[in-house]
Amino acid sequence: MAYRRMLDPDDAWRTILDIAAVERGAADVPPPIVRQAPDWTLTVSGSEFRVEPPISPETDLLLALYIPYCTTLRRGFVVGHLGQSLDGRIATRDGASRWVTGAADIAHNHRMRALSDAVVIGAATLLHDDPQLTVRCCTGRNPVRVVIDSNRTLADGYRVFRDGAAPSLVFVAADKAGEGERLGAAEIVPLPRRGETIAPRDILAELARRGLARIFVEGGGVTVSRFLVADCLDRLQITVSPLIIGSGRPSITLPEIADLQQGLRPKMRRFDLGEDIMFECLLHE
Numbered sequence: 001m002a003y004r005r006m007l008d009p010d011d012a013w014r015t016i017l018d019i020a021a022v023e024r025g026a027a028d029v030p031p032p033i034v035r036q037a038p039d040w041t042l043t044v045s046g047s048e049f050r051v052e053p054p055i056s057p058e059t060d061l062l063l064a065l066y067i068p069y070c071t072t073l074r075r076g077f078v079v080g081h082l083g084q085s086l087d088g089r090i091a092t093r094d095g096a097s098r099w100v101t102g103a104a105d106i107a108h109n110h111r112m113r114a115l116s117d118a119v120v121i122g123a124a125t126l127l128h129d130d131p132q133l134t135v136r137c138c139t140g141r142n143p144v145r146v147v148i149d150s151n152r153t154l155a156d157g158y159r160v161f162r163d164g165a166a167p168s169l170v171f172v173a174a175d176k177a178g179e180g181e182r183l184g185a186a187e188i189v190p191l192p193r194r195g196e197t198i199a200p201r202d203i204l205a206e207l208a209r210r211g212l213a214r215i216f217v218e219g220g221g222v223t224v225s226r227f228l229v230a231d232c233l234d235r236l237q238i239t240v241s242p243l244i245i246g247s248g249r250p251s252i253t254l255p256e257i258a259d260l261q262q263g264l265r266p267k268m269r270r271f272d273l274g275e276d277i278m279f280e281c282l283l284h285e
């Protein structure tokens with residue numbers, strides 16, 4: 001029998017990006033999507049897929065994890081992600097968070113950035129980490145970078161305001177800025193202040209107005225929690241690392257409940273990411 005080269009992780013990732021780009025503009029009920037190379041065939045229908053010849057567990061994980069973001073969620077999604085310790089911390093009290101989770105979860109974050117139009121973080125994450133928010137662990141386009149800083153506390157020296165790697169937006173409360181102001185290379189976008197905060201729905205509406213529909217909320221805990229409370233997440237990805245910090249900044253924090261019946265028990269998918277386990281909560285079908 002002739003040897004057939006199976007679809008490998010690099011092929012799978014390239015094919016995922018290709019399907020994401022094509023399906024974005026596809027009709028409502030896409031027919032089965034077929035991608036073929038001389039040696040392999042991938043058939044995708046909704047979030048299901050079939051590959052000939054059989055693939056490795058690593059390739060299977062990539063397809064299982066990311067295909068739904070290209071097909072069933074192709075028109076847009078809002079996904080929150082946090083990497084936390086076994087005891088539910090995302091950083092020490094002083095903000096040290098490198099690294100709570102391992103290399104596989106970091107690579108996953110980069111893949112989510114590549115599948116997204118915009119990546120959103122809170123002001124405290126920028127302050128502590130000065131992240132680039134670009135795609136470096138895989139191929140793919142850099143998303144628009146969005147920082148929420150309602151009280152306009154941030155200086156202009158951070159990398160996302162300087163490096164020109166992708167457009168950057170800073171969302172501030174309308175009482176802190178007028179239209180057309182800038183912070184380094186970033187555009188300052190005033191949004192209504194609702195109580196103490198800016199409403200996640202206003203943030204998403206402004207991003208949608210700019211054609212940005214696939215949104216990855218990358219942290220920290222305060223920011224992701226606000227999107228969750230506002231019922232603005234389609235998926236919540238929590239990667240749990242076998243680490244006990246014992247103190248520090250919390251992962252999800254929601255208003256208190258009286259009994260466990262009121263807790264959220266969403267449908268889940270689980271993925272092994274190296275030593276870590278990612279729980280993906282399906283909040284909106």
Ligand SMILES: NC(=O)c1ccc[n+]([C@@H]2O[C@H](COP(=O)([O-])OP(=O)(O)OC[C@H]3O[C@@H](n4cnc5c(N)ncnc54)[C@H](OP(=O)(O)O)[C@@H]3O)[C@@H](O)[C@H]2O)c1
Nearest residue numbers: 083091095097122123124125150197198219220221222223
């Ligand atoms: N392990 C992980 O997955 C992970 C991921 C990201 C970050 N981190 C770490 O987590 C820490 C930061 O997380 P954090 O939970 O303390 O803070 P955060 O979510 O990064 O930032 C919170 C701040 O962002 C602004 N903000 C966010 N959403 C807002 C909204 N809807 N309206 C108004 N303002 C909003 C507020 O700033 P103002 O109060 O100034 O208005 C708020 O205080 C850092 O140490 C970072 O290293 C860990």
